[in-house]
């Protein structure tokens with residue numbers, strides 16, 4: 001217990017001290033979060049009417065981001081598996097970074113759900129015991145369970161490792177390895193359950209396709225590791241922690257393959273929807289070409305496809321992929337491309353056209369954007385804190401001093 | 404009506420809202436927030452309540468009890484009576500008027516069903532207006548449970564070609580009309596997906612929502628194939644003199660912002676043996692309502708003698724809402 005308290009004290013000290021850039025970065029994130037809190041205050045006060053959502057499109061930016069981030073959270077941990085198999089990357093470090101990212105992404109996921117519901121004060125209604133959780137009928141109940149379970153696993157494992165290293169002990173592999181494996185399999189489950197959330201709705205033909213889950217997985221495996229490459233680059237630049245080139249290159253290969261698979265699935269989907277369009281292709285038609293002159297999503301989806309294709313080509317060409325600068329650019333492009341695809345390309349068109357064919361368009365409001373950006377800032381904040389502590393422990397800066 | 408226009412209406416009405424909530428007791432608001440924190444949630448909904456100073460304590464105690472009450476479905480009879488008493492007295496404190504909230508349960512051997520005669524409907528929309536008044540629907544966003552689709556003849560039931568917000572004179576030449584609303588499915592997807600069991604099917608087949616238990620996730624409305632559900636995006640508002648004071652806990656009692664609502668076959672009427680308001684309001688007799696388990700009922704006669712059909716039957720939701728033509 002003493003160790004724990006000391007550990008938290010030390011890490012608190014660690015995260016509150018740092019270079020100028022670090023302080024500026026944290027101050028910036030805090031500012032964004034403050035602005036976002038104000039936006040959220042307005043939303044709580046007036047209701048969800050201040051967002052762009054309506055009875056026509058009843059989930060928007062929040063749930064899109066939630067969906068995207070579940071993918072990131074899952075992919076971050078699944079990346080640990082190759083690290084274990086190839087053995088040439090420091091497995092422990094891969095676990096720390098992967099699970100740190102997963103924790104931040106999960107906290108963001110939960111935040112996006114909280115800001116999306118109409119009665120956040122009533123959220124205790126889902127807690128079994130004092131509330132009523134509709135299990136196993138509701139996929140949302142499943143999602144609540146798997147996401148919280150996943151969060152729990154991903155907090156305990158890194159904590160176990162760090163606490164041991166902190167005390168100059170070698171963390172025991174046979175203790176944390178099973179945990180890591182559970183976490184990897186659990187990652188698949190959070191992914192699939194989140195896909196089932198949409199896939200199971202017979203009312204929405206656009207989502208009601210068997211390809212939804214797998215496509216979800218492929219795009220997450222592209223976006224998640226792409227984000228990790230970006231993060232590793234930043235860590236390399238600003239900290240003492242050094243990540244080897246070959247690690248980055250290996251991850252880049254994963255990103256490339258996942259991006260290729262994602263594109264193949266996209267083509268297969270487009271073929272099904274447009275070779276012989278049925279009644280159910282109408283959402284896709286709206287998404288790619290617009291309907292009745294309403295085209296709000298068309299620029300988004302084409303931007304996304306173009307970004308995806310460019311990034312995939314760049315990643316496929318060996319020379320470009322192994323060039324550090326180009327790799328970064330490709331990762332950024334891919335990340336944005338997939339973010340759009342999962343948001344405007346997956347969630348919103350599911351609602352359009354509505355059940356009786358009416359077309360309601362959706363554009364997020366400024367309040368919604370403010371809240372969204374601030375949740376991302378919160379995620380970045382949490383990750384920075386986690387990473388800084390983790391790195392300080394790993395590099396030996398932070399150690400338990402017996403007094 | 405488009406969302407944008409709705410917002411404008413809302414904004415202008417917000418002023419009304421602000422004026423009435425000017426005296427909102429800050430402390431009770433604070434207490435609510437604490438309640439939220441205790442529940443481990445954080446932010447309490449700022450549902451608006453206006454209390455006069457003398458009753459402050461009692462009222463905030465009542466709001467506190469209201470906040471922590473159970474899902475109506477699992478409440479005992481006694482608890483149901485208590486919450487209704489609280490709601491009634493809170494309303495009286497707020498407005499000086501009395502309301503009567505019923506908690507009448509389903510009758511034995513009753514399963515409600517509805518039929519719609521497409522040949523008769525002329526698109527007058529009297530049903531829509533009667534529904535709004537009967538069920539205390541939000542006037543600001545002009546919420547409507549019923550949609551009347553105006554479809555040009557010659558395309559069959561092509562809802563994509565339908566006009567849902569028509570302003571022309573009715574019946575328009577060469578058009579026919581068909582109404583949709585919640586179909587009270589026997590196999591309702593909206594009920595399965597709700598994470599908190601805030602919505603369920605009653606014994607008499609009516610699909611209801613507990614407005615105080617709903618967390619406003621809107622999963623149910625995503626899952627409904629018939630556009631049967633409406634969400635309170637802002638604070639709903641009904642002018643006091645227009646409030647229907649004859650209410651049911653699962654029916655037309657006043658809602659708050661951030662919760663889901665829907666048609667309840669006018670549960671406050673149907674359970675006391677009346678027709679839903681839309682049925683009585685229809686000047687053409689296109690709407691019929693009755694007990695499916697009663698072999699002598701008119702609805703049974705229609706189902707047995709007319710060529711009836713339902714919409715999107717392939718989805719397996721088993722709506723209790725049929726259409727037919729003469």
Ligand code: SF4
Nearest residue numbers: 585586588593627631
């Ligand atoms: S019509 Fe929609 S809201 Fe009504 S019971 Fe069926 S699924 Fe539920």
Ligand code: SF4
Nearest residue numbers: 597617618620621623
């Ligand atoms: S909006 Fe309310 S009734 Fe609908 S699924 Fe969510 S909690 Fe249940």
